[in-house]
Amino acid sequence: xxxxxxxxxxxxxxxxxxxxxxxxxxxxxxxxxxxxxxxxxxxxxxxxxxxxxxxxxxxxxxxxxxxxxxxxxxxxxxxxxxxxxxxxxxxxxxxxxxxxxxxxxxxxxxxxxxxxxxxxxxxxxxxxxxxxxxxxxxxxxxxxxxxxxxxxxxxxxxxxxxxxxxxxxxxxxxxxxxxxxxxxxxxxxxxxxxxxxxxxxxxxxxxxxxxxxxxxxxxxxxxxxxxxxxxxxxxxxxxxxxxxxxxxxxxxxxxxxxxxxxxxxxxxxxxxxxxxxxxxxxxxxxxxxxxxxxxxxxxxxxx
Numbered sequence: 001x002x003x004x005x006x007x008x009x010x011x012x013x014x015x016x017x018x019x020x021x022x023x024x025x026x027x028x029x030x031x032x033x034x035x036x037x038x039x040x041x042x043x044x045x046x047x048x049x050x051x052x053x054x055x056x057x058x059x060x061x062x063x064x065x066x067x068x069x070x071x072x073x074x075x076x077x078x079x080x081x082x083x084x085x086x087x088x089x090x091x092x093x094x095x096x097x098x099x100x101x102x103x104x105x106x107x108x109x110x111x112x113x114x115x116x117x118x119x120x121x122x123x124x125x126x127x128x129x130x131x132x133x134x135x136x137x138x139x140x141x142x143x144x145x146x147x148x149x150x151x152x153x154x155x156x157x158x159x160x161x162x163x164x165x166x167x168x169x170x171x172x173x174x175x176x177x178x179x180x181x182x183x184x185x186x187x188x189x190x191x192x193x194x195x196x197x198x199x200x201x202x203x204x205x206x207x208x209x210x211x212x213x214x215x216x217x218x219x220x221x222x223x224x225x226x227x228x229x230x231x232x233x234x235x236x237x238x239x240x241x242x243x244x245x246x247x248x249x250x251x252x253x254x255x256x257x258x259x260x261x262x263x264x265x266x267x268x269x270x271x272x273x274x275x276x277x278x279x280x281x282x283x284x285x286x287x288x289x290x291x292x293x294x295x296x297x298x299x300x301x302x303x
Contacts, residue, residue, distance in 0.1 A: 029151035078114030088153040123154035140263025144271035156276030167272030173265035174245040185239040218299040
């Protein structure tokens with residue numbers, strides 16, 4: 001383990017510890033430094049601190065750089081559908097049924113397994129099981145995801161998510177006929193107190209905002225486009241259930257009597273973000289997968 005010591009200079013007095021340490025080495029991202037602080041690898045005068053600790057003049061910062069973890073995830077040739085790729089980012093069109101990253105019960109066949117086969121350079125900020133993963137979509141949701149190839153890109157993309165400047169539009173089929181053309185659901189989401197495996201609208205949850213517009217109406221269903229302002233776990237699924245129009249096929253939040261499909265009818269069709277290096281806005285679209293298109297045609301023919 002490499003150990004580096006640094007005396008806090010006059011100009012750094014009062015600055016946050018994570019900012020000061022990240023400036024010691026251009027290859028250390030602030031997110032990575034914050035993770036090291038939480039794990040106790042960074043101390044001031046021999047004492048553990050928090051990322052927002054304000055540096056006192058002439059104190060000694062000790063950085064014990066941890067050895068890189070062995071990545072116990074096997075690369076797999078999964079023939080990923082790559083919508084875009086350069087030296088900083090990859091945009092993947094994930095198929096329905098594929099898990100994004102390894103977790104208990106899913107250590108192979110995930111998008112990360114495929115990414116590790118496709119390229120060797122992925123951001124390490126999220127650890128060994130989620131390299132490069134900036135955001136996720138559920139296993140049975142298809143569509144576009146952005147992946148970071150390095151820590152600079154990762155931080156930049158995460159900051160855009162925090163600032164709510166990423167464009168994320170989803171197509172969904174919901175139960176019932178939504179009477180109005182447009183709407184916004186602004187309701188906090190957190191763990192369901194009655195079922196810890198599910199999410200729900202709860203008073204002490206995190207802010208969650210979903211905008212939607214009606215694309216078409218059928219006999220008992222509505223085709224909608226949902227745009228995320230925030231990105232909470234299961235946000236669209238929870239919000240549409242909350243307003244009385246649960247997603248078709250949703251095994252967790254929808255009714256048992258539904259369309260004959262495996263998992264929720266939800267597709268992440270539009271993804272837009274500012275490129276972390278060029279600062280240019282980029283937007284990508286993914287057509288509805290064949291099974292979703294087939295479902296729409298069935299509903300159109302049975303109005």
